[in-house]
Amino acid sequence: MTQFGTFVHTARRSLQEADRRYSLRQVAKRIGVEPGYLSKIERGQVAPPSEAATVRLARELDEDPDVLLALGGKVSSDLQEVIRKRPQLFAQLIRELRDAPDHAVLRIVREVRDGDW
Amino acid sequence: MTQFGTFVHTARRSLQEADRRYSLRQVAKRIGVEPGYLSKIERGQVAPPSEAATVRLARELDEDPDVLLALGGKVSSDLQEVIRKRPQLFAQLIRELRDAPDHAVLRIVREVRDGDW
DNA sequence: CGTCATGTTTCCTAAACACTACACACTAGC
DNA sequence: GCTAGTGTGTAGTGTTTAGGAAACATGACG
Numbered sequence: 657m658t659q660f661g662t663f664v665h666t667a668r669r670s671l672q673e674a675d676r677r678y679s680l681r682q683v684a685k686r687i688g689v690e691p692g693y694l695s696k697i698e699r700g701q702v703a704p705p706s707e708a709a710t711v712r713l714a715r716e717l718d719e720d721p722d723v724l725l726a727l728g729g730k731v732s733s734d735l736q737e738v739i740r741k742r743p744q745l746f747a748q749l750i751r752e753l754r755d756a757p758d759h760a761v762l763r764i765v766r767e768v769r770d771g772d773w
Numbered sequence: 774m775t776q777f778g779t780f781v782h783t784a785r786r787s788l789q790e791a792d793r794r795y796s797l798r799q800v801a802k803r804i805g806v807e808p809g810y811l812s813k814i815e816r817g818q819v820a821p822p823s824e825a826a827t828v829r830l831a832r833e834l835d836e837d838p839d840v841l842l843a844l845g846g847k848v849s850s851d852l853q854e855v856i857r858k859r860p861q862l863f864a865q866l867i868r869e870l871r872d873a874p875d876h877a878v879l880r881i882v883r884e885v886r887d888g889d890w
Numbered sequence: 891c892g893t894c895a896t897g898t899t900t901c902c903t904a905a906a907c908a909c910t911a912c913a914c915a916c917t918a919g920c
Numbered sequence: 921g922c923t924a925g926t927g928t929g930t931a932g933t934g935t936t937t938a939g940g941a942a943a944c945a946t947g948a949c950g
Binding site for chain 2: 720722723725726729730731732734735736738739740741742743744745746747748749750751752753754756758760761762764765767768769
């Protein structure tokens with residue numbers, strides 16, 4: 657699970673090259689955690705942070721929150737809520753799509769967005 | 774969150790009417806928890822149990838595990854795993870379907886099952 | 891009456907989670 | 921050389937999760 661740390665570290669360093677406001681300390685301050693904690697996160701010395709902190713971090717680093725949450729082994733609670741409201745329906749759908757290729761899922765997304773229901 | 778307890782209690786009582794093997798104590802024993810604990814669960818005196826225990830309970834009471842998990846405020850970890858493997862794709866899909874009517878989602882499920890990708 | 895079996899109550903806890911506090915060592919720039 | 925800023929190491933904290941143990945009260949029935 658050090659995927660998370662590496663990803664964050666890399667993303668931050670990359671931003672830091674161009675802008676020194678992306679030091680570990682400053683990022684930590686902006687997302688509201690202690691520097692020592694962020695340091696440990698980046699080096700995988702502790703588990704990925706809470707959902708809230710992960711989302712703040714993703715925003716700060718201009719990364720997709722859902723992706724970062726996934727790397728942290730989590731699923732956004734608003735997605736979970738959608739599923740919990742109609743568990744049978746969504747459980748069925750998601751299991752059905754487990755092995756579907758990306759393009760098939762994408763086609764469905766578009767189909768739905770063009771809202772023909 | 775006493776929805777969970779009430780649901781379990783009602784389901785168990787209903788089974789118990791026809792079959793006295795569905796006493797609280799016996800069910801507790803079969804799903805591997807202490808009677809006192811199940812008692813508290815049914816009366817909402819404690820939070821819903823872990824995913825594993827919830828699934829065992831659902832099976833025992835012949836209820837849909839996904840539904841019972843939902844009542845307990847959880848989402849099955851195998852569903853979460855599917856999402857975590859392709860977070861952007863599934864996050865998009867699920868958010869798109871948040872307000873879609875049941876029949877629209879069902880149509881998609883069927884479409885996918887008839888696997889035309 | 892005694893003894894099962896039922897559900898309930900009280901008290902306790904081990905482990906995991908999500909962090910903070912603070913001192914330390916290094917370096918970069920003026 | 922100083923100081924402002926950088927990242928790191930160690931230790932400890934409060935909270936939540938997920939229950940277990942054991943005693944208690946009630947009723948059924950043989």
